[in-house]
Structures are given as C-alpha cells and as structure tokens.
Amino acid sequence: MWNSENIELLKQLWSRGQSAGQxxxxxxxxxxxxxxxxxxxxxxxxxKPPTSKPMILPARSTKSSDAKHSRPMRRAQKKAKREEYRQQALYEMLAQAVKNTR
Structure with missing residues (x-):
C-alpha cells in the first residue's frame, strides 16, 4: 500500500494543507x-495562528433584570404563593370541619 509514490503524494498533499480524510x-x-x-x-x-479578528463578546449587564438577580425574586414569589395556598387550604379544611360538626 505505502510505496514511494504514495508516500511522496501523501507528503505533498499534507504540505498543501489537505486533511487526512481528503x-x-x-x-x-x-x-x-x-x-x-x-x-x-x-x-x-x-x-494555527490566532485569528486577526477575534470575536469580542459584549459585557454582561449588571441590571436588576439580569437572570441571576431575578431568580431569587422568582423563588421568593413562588414561596409566597405556596404560603398563601397553604393558608387557603387551611381555611377550606376549617370550613369543611365546621360543616361536618353541625
């Protein structure tokens, strides 16, 4: 398979920048x-040398609407809803208990 002609062709193609697959x-x-x-x-x-035009990403915003800062607020809101739901469930259970005692 690897005769002198194939080895020379391999060296030429590799030096030209062709991939191993090509x-x-x-x-x-x-x-x-x-x-x-x-x-x-x-x-x-x-x-490979670094590109002449590297990609520059914009800086992250530090506003309160940033996802990192809004996440704790969301958790607090969900927690408050859970507490309201629990309180509402207690009132419903109390009302049911009063109906059953009459």
Missing amino acids: IAERLDCSRSAVTAKLQRLGLRRAH
Missing part, C-alpha cells in the same frame, strides 16, 4: 491509515 479519498485508503503513516513519518501540522 488524502485518504485521493489514495483510496482509510483515514486511519493516513494518520498512522503521518505519525510514523513524523509529519504534524503547525499550530
């Missing part, structure tokens, strides 16, 4: 075979 298609072999041969030959890609 080289494998060209040589009619598996991608794994190409990556193994590249490792045995000691061929590696150089690290």
Whole structure:
C-alpha cells in the first residue's frame, strides 16, 4: 500500500494543507491509515495562528433584570404563593370541619 509514490503524494498533499480524510479519498485508503503513516513519518501540522479578528463578546449587564438577580425574586414569589395556598387550604379544611360538626 505505502510505496514511494504514495508516500511522496501523501507528503505533498499534507504540505498543501489537505486533511487526512481528503488524502485518504485521493489514495483510496482509510483515514486511519493516513494518520498512522503521518505519525510514523513524523509529519504534524503547525499550530494555527490566532485569528486577526477575534470575536469580542459584549459585557454582561449588571441590571436588576439580569437572570441571576431575578431568580431569587422568582423563588421568593413562588414561596409566597405556596404560603398563601397553604393558608387557603387551611381555611377550606376549617370550613369543611365546621360543616361536618353541625
């Protein structure tokens, strides 16, 4: 499989920047075979330089409407609703008890 012609073609395609998958298609072999041969030959890609235009993300807002700050308020509101529900349930149970005693 790996004759001198294929090895030279492998080196040329790799130096041009083609991927191991693209080289494998060209040589009619598996991608794994190409990556193994590249490792045995000691061929590696150089690290990519950082992009010239890095993506800059906007700063997070510190307003009270931020999700972090509104989450405790939501929990407090839910807790208050639970307490109101419990109180209402107690009144209903008390009313039922009064009806049953008559």
